[in-house]
Amino acid sequence: MNTNTPAIEMRGIEKSFGTNPVLKNVDFSVSVGEVHALAGENGAGKSTLMKILQGVYQKDAGEILVSGEQVQITDTFAARKAGIGMVFQEFSLIPTLTVAQNIFLTNEPTKFGLIDDAKARKLALDIFKEMEVEVDPSRTVESMPTALWQLTEIAKALAQNAKVLIMDEPTASLARNEAEGLFALIERLKTRGIAIVYISHRMDEIYRIADRITVLRDGSRVLTESLKKVSPEQIVEAIIGRKAAAHLVHKNRSAKISKEVVLEVKNLSSGPKLQNVSLQVRRGEILGLAGLMGSGRTELVNTLFGILKPTAGTITINGKQLDISSPQQAIQNKIALIPEDRRAQGLVLDHAVTENLTLPLLDGLKSSGLLSKRKILARSKEIIEQFDIRLAYPGIRVGSLSGGNQQKVVIGKWLGTNPEILLMDEPTAGVDIGTKSEILDLVRKIADSGKSVILISSELPELLSVSDRILVLKDGHVSKSLNREEIPSEEFLQLAIQGAA
């Protein structure tokens, strides 16, 4: 295989939005059959660079070469013609069409001028066979689990003869075994000479799958190196630009955890996914929930918040047994939930930050019976300052903020209600490293102020860095309860989760 000529090469790419430069003289190349990781904080320029490659944005300066030949990528059609395929983070399939119809959309095989769906199905099946995966091409996309959506997207790119695949956080919505399947597929694609740009925040994955890494920071390329020659610390330092990977180290908390039990759950069950769970949380304590996808973590917090109805068991808060069967009741009892999918469940993306922040607080923001704009703005400004939410002005649309700042808005919104028990479901998912450490610090601060936190995270270092105690869930029940001191290493916890220890 000729690895001398890169599959794609971007040279001296410059791009500004208005007067704001987002890419400064960036070089980036991917060899044939190489997996090249692209890392950087949100806003570092990763997605802009990739959108230029896909023809969504136009570069201001620089050149792009595909297989050694200069190409003009003026729009998405040109990019596809040049062999650049994208596996989107937010899926790019038509849910109501079948797998085969999606794969050949705009490229449908025809017979006598009409679409030949049977042939499309057969061709799709051939592609899946080559990928060594099993997907039924005649199913509609919406009826399949998301892991299969991604395979469909990859098949779609391959059907268009893509030489380069751009994968943006491809494991974000996958369970562990599904992610393993994806990694195996990536290996097979490599041997076929497909070049892959792999965008990810997850260090373990990058080491697992990538050959080289390029790090962008503030629009400039700060590192390109073979992963054999670079340590995780060096990568993190390149990404955040300061000697501070310290956010993943467990810090002793400044405030003592009190003896007082705030929340006591006994034999709680809800449907088949949550069985007989008992736990205690004390004032000022951070309880981490670990477990695989589908282990019942989300179901547990959703039941505590009244979204799922308990079928058995009791919930006691401050010594009082309560019947929590709706979120309203949970809120009244000073419980708040920061949900897993902030875009769908936590925010009204089209509304202003002020409106989102004060939505649960409106009762306290009235004057003479009507909502007071002045009070809403004042309260919002307090929260924005308290949580260091970075925005141009408080009235800006939430949807236009970065992922990390959106998450801070969700947290600020619920802490505004002054809850005693805060449930957080994957609060750092899809957030860059800088904001991640801010959110983790925030969690510590919240607990130090005498609130109790139950935190779900799939990223174990993160869980280990903040939790006082970790509950491991498996198949809907508690398989282990561990004090932080009892966990010597990430590997130990990983084994406990897998059920091997």
Added chain:
Amino acid sequence: MSTKTSTNTALNMLKRFEWRQNIIYIGFAAVFILFAVLLSDSGFSNPNNLLNIFRQTATISIMAVAMTYVIAAAEIDLSIGSVAGLAAVVTAMTINSYGLIPGILAGLAVGAISGAISGGLVAWLKVPSFLVTLGMLGLVVGVARWITASAPVPIADQTYITIFGGGDIGPIPGLLVWVVVAVTIGAIVMNKTKFGRHVRATGGNLVAAGFTGVKTAKIKFMVLLISGIAASFAGMLYAGRLQSGRFQWGTGDELSVIAAVILGGTSLFGGRGQVVGSLFGALFIGLINNGLILAGLDVSQQQVVRGAIIILAVALSRKK
């Protein structure tokens, strides 16, 4: 194909049977049987009565075929009733002054022009189709009243009346032929051509369709253009059947048409389009109208019962 694979295919089809998309056929059959039993004395099952149902719903059916495309693309067209009325009067006036062919062309031009204006505004200026076509609804009916001074325009041209409404081909009403042609073309284009596929892709996920290379703006323009032309064609059928052009022809039809399309299994959120289902949705509405009249309900009672049945049916067809 071997028997085994065909049984498997049948099993798979059964497994994938979608309640929402097929309830209309069950509902249609159920209501049909119910009326046939209850109203047997009133002549419901009389072939003439059944053909009448077809005649009366022909205009709704044809507009529903086009509306299926509009809704599958996640747009809406509220102007079709008014466009039908204007097309009816323009056709009548033009036939009276210039003859048959100019009349037909003028009638079709009404829908083409209004559809192109709505479509252009929606596709390229990104104005929501709900607002554009709501405005067009008022504008078009205003024009129709203005040019006729709100008076009916009689049509004397027998050829026109025969082709567009009154005529029969043997025992088959001409209107039935128009409906069959429209539904056949509509169903094939929706399921078997790139255009139909791209309409559903546009409605299913606009951004993804755009990134994949579907010209989504053009698709939106086209569906509203087609809807306009279909509406004016329906208006011309009204004019033929009722032997005159009046601005009232088609008034309120948009609601029946939208109900027919949703009943037929097309999602109001776009991405799905069931042309044959829309036809049965239209026939279902016609069936109910007819049954209620035969049952002897007066007009106000008919309206109440019809409204309730449509709400119920749409609610059922939305169930997953």
